[in-house]
Amino acid sequence: MSTKDKVIAIIAEQAVLDPSNVTMDSTLEDLGIDSLGLVESIFSIEEAFDISVPFNANDPQASDFDISTVASIVAGIERLQAEQS
Amino acid sequence: MKRVVITGAGTINALGHDVPSTLAAMRAGVCGIGALELRDVERLSIQIGGQVRGFEAEGRYNRQQMSLYDRFTQFTLAAAKEAIDQSGLTFSGELAAKSGVVLGTAGGGVSTWDDNYRSVYEDGKNRVHPFVVPKLMNNAAASHVSMEHNLKGPSFTVSTACASSNHAMAQAFSMVRSGMAPAMVTGGSESMLCFGGVKAWEGLRVMSRDACRPFSANRNGMVQGEGAGVFVFEEFEHARARGADILCEIAGFAMSSDASDIVMPSKNGASRAMSGALADAGINRDEVGYINAHGTGTAANDKTECAAVADVFGPHADKLMISSTKSMHGHLIGGTGAVELLACIMALRDGVIAPTIGYEEPDPECALDVVPNEAREARIKVAISNAFAFGGMNAVLALRAT
Numbered sequence: 001m002s003t004k005d006k007v008i009a010i011i012a013e014q015a016v017l018d019p020s021n022v023t024m025d026s027t028l029e030d031l032g033i034d035s036l037g038l039v040e041s042i043f044s045i046e047e048a049f050d051i052s053v054p055f056n057a058n059d060p061q062a063s064d065f066d067i068s069t070v071a072s073i074v075a076g077i078e079r080l081q082a083e084q085s
Numbered sequence: 086m087k088r089v090v091i092t093g094a095g096t097i098n099a100l101g102h103d104v105p106s107t108l109a110a111m112r113a114g115v116c117g118i119g120a121l122e123l124r125d126v127e128r129l130s131i132q133i134g135g136q137v138r139g140f141e142a143e144g145r146y147n148r149q150q151m152s153l154y155d156r157f158t159q160f161t162l163a164a165a166k167e168a169i170d171q172s173g174l175t176f177s178g179e180l181a182a183k184s185g186v187v188l189g190t191a192g193g194g195v196s197t198w199d200d201n202y203r204s205v206y207e208d209g210k211n212r213v214h215p216f217v218v219p220k221l222m223n224n225a226a227a228s229h230v231s232m233e234h235n236l237k238g239p240s241f242t243v244s245t246a247c248a249s250s251n252h253a254m255a256q257a258f259s260m261v262r263s264g265m266a267p268a269m270v271t272g273g274s275e276s277m278l279c280f281g282g283v284k285a286w287e288g289l290r291v292m293s294r295d296a297c298r299p300f301s302a303n304r305n306g307m308v309q310g311e312g313a314g315v316f317v318f319e320e321f322e323h324a325r326a327r328g329a330d331i332l333c334e335i336a337g338f339a340m341s342s343d344a345s346d347i348v349m350p351s352k353n354g355a356s357r358a359m360s361g362a363l364a365d366a367g368i369n370r371d372e373v374g375y376i377n378a379h380g381t382g383t384a385a386n387d388k389t390e391c392a393a394v395a396d397v398f399g400p401h402a403d404k405l406m407i408s409s410t411k412s413m414h415g416h417l418i419g420g421t422g423a424v425e426l427l428a429c430i431m432a433l434r435d436g437v438i439a440p441t442i443g444y445e446e447p448d449p450e451c452a453l454d455v456v457p458n459e460a461r462e463a464r465i466k467v468a469i470s471n472a473f474a475f476g477g478m479n480a481v482l483a484l485r486a487t
Contacts (some may be wrong), residue, residue, distance in 0.1 A: 058384040
């Protein structure tokens with residue numbers, strides 16, 4: 001499974017949606033994922049890709065891991081994989 | 086209904102091993118938060134906390150006691166001794182039969198769980214010490230205080246996460262106010278600064294890696310602390326008859342439940358607890374001079390708490406002072422309300438308002454007088470102490486100068 005497909009699967013599960021309803025342009029907010037859901041999604045991503053995502057729920061925008069859309073999350077994961085491998 | 090006063094106070098926390106040193110540190114705006122020293126700390130992503138340093142259990146407690154006292158019990162016993170010594174009470178006869186101990190803790194013997202899980206899971210051992218259960222149970226501290234001081238009345242432990250101590254003290258207060266008990270030993274303690282205790286909090290992604298900066302726009306989370314606060318609550322006439330030194334009066338309390346979210350705070354629940362405490366105490370909102378805030382330093386708590394204060398106090402919200410001493414001693418979770426009550430006592434008795442240290446940038450969502458960075462002298466008559474727990478369970482105490 002590609003990084004994109006894995007991320008879509010994780011986000012879809014969190015949002016209780018079919019993966020076909022999650023696109024690269026979807027934002028977590030659009031999908032109804034709240035702050036707790038976001039923390040859980042980050043955890044699932046860390047486990048799935050064996051990376052550590054710098055993320056503080058007090059200031060989600062502070063880290064350079066961009067969570068604004070599915071596409072930005074995929075890009076962030078690829079960058080962290082390169083840095084942390 | 087009886088009036089209830091505080092005639093003894095004791096503590097141990099990152100700022101000091103007793104009340105005078107803790108109040109001196111609060112007055113000076115000392116930060117007790119620093120690098121954690123504990124096993125496997127290098128595997129933690131959060132490596133700071135308000136740790137109690139230089140507390141040697143060896144020497145204080147004998148070998149048999151050590152095998153029964155988790156660190157949270159050790160802290161409790163030290164604080165209880167200081168409080169009861171100060172009160173001058175000796176519990177015997179009818180007083181002993183009716184007086185009890187109600188304490189708060191969220192986790193109880195967390196390091197006992199941690200050490201013994203490590204032993205059986207990581208080290209592969211198949212045997213644990215016979216006293217693991219009596220050492221880790223949440224009521225162990227209350228039980229040992231009852232045994233040590235001959236308290237034979239109503240005694241139990243309250244566990245409501247970060248509001249545990251305030252709920253416990255509210256119970257003790259009710260018992261004395263109703264006439265059920267002439268005196269109660271109450272407060273709370275916590276000792277979660279072990280690998281598992283910090284790792285669990287890390288998971289929630291709400292912890293700061295560098296400092297606890299309540300109400301500051303650049304705040305980035307909470308910092309754990311540890312320790313205990315214990316008080317003697319006594320019926321006023323009982324205290325007066327024996328000429329006891331009265332620290333302040335507990336005038337009322339309220340508890341509320343948000344009934345909404347397991348971690349996100351609610352302005353409505355917090356407001357109802359504060360206004361309820363004032364109503365219970367018969368205090369007008371413009372009498373309140375100081376609020377010891379829950380003030381965790383998280384984005385969510387601080388703005389919600391400030392909004393709730395604005396709702397409850399109206400224009401008076403801009404005149405009162407509100408500070409969070411968690412910036413100095415960290416968040417003692419189930420013990421936090423007890424240690425923070427000391428700041429209220431200092432405000433009422435000594436006329437010194439403890440500061441919110443680490444305050445760097447004003448936040449328009451926390452636009453109250455948060456007593457930034459430096460203690461302030463002010464004569465006040467009434468203080469309230471807030472505790473708002475995960476699970477949406479809130480408890481607020483109202484205190485009056487005597």
